[in-house]
Amino acid sequence: MATIFTRIINGEIPSYKVAEDENYYAFLDINPLTKGHTLVVPKKEVDYLFDLDDETLQEMILFAKKVAKKMHTKITCKKVAMVVLGLEVPHAHIHLIPMNSENDVDFKREKLKLTPEEFTKIAKMLRE
Secondary structure (H helix, E strand, O other), X not given: OOOHHHHHHOOOOXXXXXXXXXXXXXXXOOOOOOOOXXXXXXXXXXXXXXXXXXXXXXXXXXXXXXXXXXXXHHOOOOEEEEEOOOOOOOOOOEEEEEEOOHHHHOXXXXXXXXXXXXXXXXXHHHHO
């Protein structure tokens, strides 16, 4: 059965797309720690990031780097954190989180509540 991320990639579940190429997909996390919190996933469904073959992992990191550089220019932040975390979805993924302090990447803190209009605005800004 396809993971929720595969279903998002296939358009079966709506998402706020930030970037896409033939092998990778980036979209806003719907439970963000900060505005712009983005997930980067390979289109190939593999559970564990470090089970990806070397070429796929390398290309995924380079794709994430492009997304993070765009985020850093469009969102006011000191840096963009890259976090590999999560057991809920058996599909390799990277979190890109705009940050101004280390507290911004504390997954135990309360998530932001954004409206669909705010998500749409952020995703559009990151695609431009």
